[in-house]
Amino acid sequence: MKFHAIALKNWKNFAQVEVSIPDRLFLVGPNASGKSNLLDAFRFLRDLASTGGGFQEAVARRGGVTAIRCLAARRQPDIEICVGLKDDDNEWSYEIAFNQDSQRRPHLKKERVLCGGQILLERPNEEDRADPARLTQTYLEQVNVNRSFREIVKFFDSIRYLHIVPQLVREPDRSVGRINDPFGGDFLEQLAKTSDKTRKARLRRIQEALRVAVPQLQEIELWRDVRGIPHLRGKYEHWRPQGAWQTEEQFSDGTLRLMGLLWVAMEKGGPLLLEEPELSLHPEIVRMLPQMLARAVRRTGRQIFLSTHSPDLLQDEGIGLDEVLLLLPGKEGTAVKTAAALEDVCHLLEGGLSLADAVIPKTKPKQATQLALFGE
């Protein structure tokens, strides 16, 4: 199953937005334009469907309905997310709209599931009207009522967000108990949970890939210390014939982030959301990321949506115009446009400019030069 469209209403930066979604998506825009918030709409769906999640929890994690609602919205309109999905046989859609009651508790205004044009679920239904408390939960989180669209539940649950913070990988104590921690707190734990054979095969491939970026690194393996805590350790080449083993605590930020990226690129699963994968990496490596991810998409069939500020990443000639979404903030919320919809970008590309050269200037904050005068 894959996403093929998303529409948002009053969701964070976006008053109203509708975009179609290809297999890869590159989100570009100035700081605070809503790149992460667009990704967050997918994470919200994931939170709805995942164990330990659910509607109330998903809203609470984001600070309540008022924190989610777009600042540009007048009065108190409903927040809406609508996604179009496609699998081999059918087109699906899932729609949810919610608001809060007089005690600021989130409650559903609409929940709808369509499959092949047929309505499988339409809420509020009779039972909801009889017992309004039912509207505090979605059917996604109820196993006994979501049988006919459980595929969607599984699909939402398979969405994975990754934004590895090297400091957290090194000091997992900071995020004790988190499962599927997007910031890498349980990255080593997950590595350790993978079956021996798969893990070795993946680490071998990562090692081969890393040879380009970090040539001194000869070998990597998972190693448990005396307390049984898993560590990644690598053998670095130096003048001594044996080299020296170092654990993740000594790895560089770039090495750790690249390892994380390569690891998830090999995982099978649902859509992968990446937050600025270029961080800590050398521009020449960043330039290769789109190709690397394209290969991963072909092999694992998963969709990849990423946000970026990097001209190097957009330098890749394989990136299609429909794969780039520009986020343009305005007084009425952020507008989202594909690069293909912007005529001047198309003309610049025809004239031989790269996508990065044509797109990045559009995302520049207007007064950026003023920052140089900071502290005057």
Add this chain to the structure above:
Amino acid sequence: MPNPVIVNAAVEGMVDEAVARRLIAHVGGSVGSVYGKNGKADLHKKIKGYNNAARHAPWLVLVDLDDESCAFSLCQSWLPVPARYLCFRVAVRQVEAWLMADAEA
């Protein structure tokens, strides 16, 4: 009041950007995006792209003459056939010279 014409610009650097913004504002235009800002060589490389875009929308390209002998010959060698909406201007010798010559400012 009619909407101001949006003019995109391509320049060599930050100072040139400020000048280009002022020039566009002076003639009543509104600045779209400012491209380039990676030096003269980069601008030279991409001038065809900007020229192509200027077939459909107004563009201002501002470049320093520097050591070359003549602004006209620079225009000729860079872009023999400028597009309809392209305003290709050469600062003699540099944009900075314009600023220094502006006694009132």
